[in-house]
Amino acid sequence: MTLDRPAAKADSAPSASALKPAAPAPAPLVLLPLDERPVNVQLPADVAAMAGTTLHLPPSVLLPDFRTPGDAAGLGQWLRTTLTELSGETAAPVDALVSLDMLCYGGLIASRTSADDLPSVIGRLEELKTIHERCPGVNVDAVGLVMRASSNSASVEEPDYWHLHGHELHVLGGSIHRYLDESEIPPLSELTRVPAEVVADFERRRLRNHIVNLHSLDLAESGVLRTLAITADDTAEFSAGSAEQTWLRHWMRALPSGRSVHMYPGADEVGATLVARSLTARHGITPRIHIECAHPEALQRVPPYENQPLAASIDRQLGIVGAVRAHDVEGAGKVGAEVPAADAILVVHGPEDGRQDLASAAPLTSDERAAAETGALIQRLLAEGHHVALADVRYPNGADPLLGDWLVEHGLLLELEAYSAWNTAGNTLGSVLSLLVAGVVGRATGTLDECARRVALVRRLLDDFAYQGVIRRRRFEELFRLDSRPLTPERALHAEDVIGADLQTTLQSWGPTGVDLVRTALPWKRAFEVGLELTAQQ
CATH class of the missing domain: 3.40.50 (Rossmann fold)
Structure with a gap:
């Protein structure tokens, strides 16, 4: 009845690259x-x-x-x-x-x-x-x-x-x-x-x-x-x-x-x-996704606002998008470790052993070493020619700013296949796997829209990293007065202008992206989410 592809080892599942699907209807x-x-x-x-x-x-x-x-x-x-x-x-x-x-x-x-x-x-x-x-x-x-x-x-x-x-x-x-x-x-x-x-x-x-x-x-x-x-x-x-x-x-x-x-x-x-x-x-495509994490022990932690270990959530999110794990290998995540045959790789920046939350302006205790080690893992996998996506679930409600800055500094941010780092770990995992799988299907069928892929990547980077991870925290008291309730229409318009200008500055600092930010909105007139109208440059 249902098209169920459990997220298990993919010993016999055909990969996207191995299939020759008919022309898409x-x-x-x-x-x-x-x-x-x-x-x-x-x-x-x-x-x-x-x-x-x-x-x-x-x-x-x-x-x-x-x-x-x-x-x-x-x-x-x-x-x-x-x-x-x-x-x-x-x-x-x-x-x-x-x-x-x-x-x-x-x-x-x-x-x-x-x-x-x-x-x-x-x-x-x-x-x-x-x-x-x-x-x-x-x-x-x-x-x-x-x-x-x-x-x-x-x-x-x-x-x-x-x-x-x-x-x-x-x-x-x-x-x-x-x-x-x-x-x-x-x-x-x-x-x-x-x-x-x-x-x-x-x-x-x-x-x-x-x-x-x-x-x-x-x-x-x-x-x-x-x-x-x-x-x-x-x-x-x-x-x-x-x-x-x-x-x-x-x-x-x-x-x-x-x-x-x-x-x-x-x-x-x-x-x-x-x-x-x-x-x-x-x-009829079953993408093979290899999971990498610079700190494998983090996969066994239960993220905030959830009730099961991160590893279990990964498997279930793979299942719902119709993908399977590529072969696990001993030493995964370590420099020089073998990467199994896979259509794409998802790097997971695992949750900290704590309960910090980026939804507020509370001081953040960051781990520079953890960010650098995840960044180095991404750098190696990209250098090896893999399609690499990043699920940053270090903290709920936004990206680890240290990891984002590390990727910008090393010129890797825009080299990612897909990215997500918002709200709960489940939200982040499902989002990035959906984008990653869409890329696998598009390449396998010859329907990949590269401009659409770039727009989707930049949208998540601006939202999850630039806004939720940095700008919202920096502007929270000034624009929202530390209040979770919706703003008045006048204050919302002012906040949209300020946030939009900050995002424009951030986007320009990343160098050529092929994407323009047209409009910034606060859909529910509050700090928690932002809407971004983007267009691909011709």
Whole structure:
């Protein structure tokens, strides 16, 4: 049913270079994104463009606008109409990549804040059955999200009461998780001081969303979904989200198709990973990716905001994009070590043994040696002629500035095949692997758009390294007054001008890039994310 390529040793899997795929058919791609932010709309479009594919997206009038939900009913109708039209225009299969949170609630924030009842959201989910019945030439790849319970006390993306009770609700989820194997049901007053009516509101919303994820497993079992991913957003080892994943895994073990369901840490990157998966599936290509890390012990650490070791996340992210590991070799990451046959190499700048976070202006304790050793590893692999991408997961919410500066100093930054260093480790891994795999597919099929690849690389470098790793931290107090809430329109325009000027200066300092920065925007009028309009120079 699902096109499952587990991220295991690739002893018998054909590499992209070994395959001679047929000429690519004009198979359309349609995406219903998680929300309207650039990582959920622009990043998937960049992945598609690299392999010469056009991505169909809903009109912006249907999409959410920060805390205003998207038009869930209208989005379902748009999806059905678009797929019906496209499937009638081409004999090639049409791939629909669907965020269940957008389809059911109208977007990511709406999934946490809306009061929509269970019958309503299940009715919207059933739209996929209608599409399956009416459009037999459509493949539906879907992703559902295990709802987070943020540990901070900001209500920006959460219910209005989060500033009063958010942290305690997060702690409550962990406390309940610890009772998972117990028969005792303690009084609520022993678990939390949060008022019962607030607990009920939040937990009923969690229950509704959990039932949607369970229903998606049934859609996968019945053949409505070709691929199903269930990802976890900002989930600690002991938390409500981790407990729900345990229950979901029970049904993944019980249902025959459950072995093909992908579950791992991630959220905003999944639109891009589903695009990459579609590209590998439609061309019958299984990219071989070799993983290198200058500090292999870092791969066994559990990154912040996640609930499994980094190595496990890498394997699961490889699986969802349709790739496999190239052969592991003894001494990987050491100077002079043999590199196995691979279509591309992903260098991982592993997480520190600490909990620093670049989302704030707090002082950063950096490790010059670690950055230099990762840089030297990249330098060697590039000198050997490999296509090398970098996943910088040293810190959450931005790049290690020392590593970025090292690559600039040695003239290697723009020699990377792809790059990512934003938000969580899962976000970073999924993003960079999607871009890397798109390059592999494009080269194998003769459809690689080098200008699109360069634009995608520069976009991530400007966003993750220049903005998140350097400029945001330097300008945080001046522009955002150390506040996570959205700015007023006037302050947002000023911040966009200042950040845009800083990014222009940074871009020019890198030398010829072949890319122009046209516009800088703050999509949600806050510091956390930036939108960049780029064009390739003619």
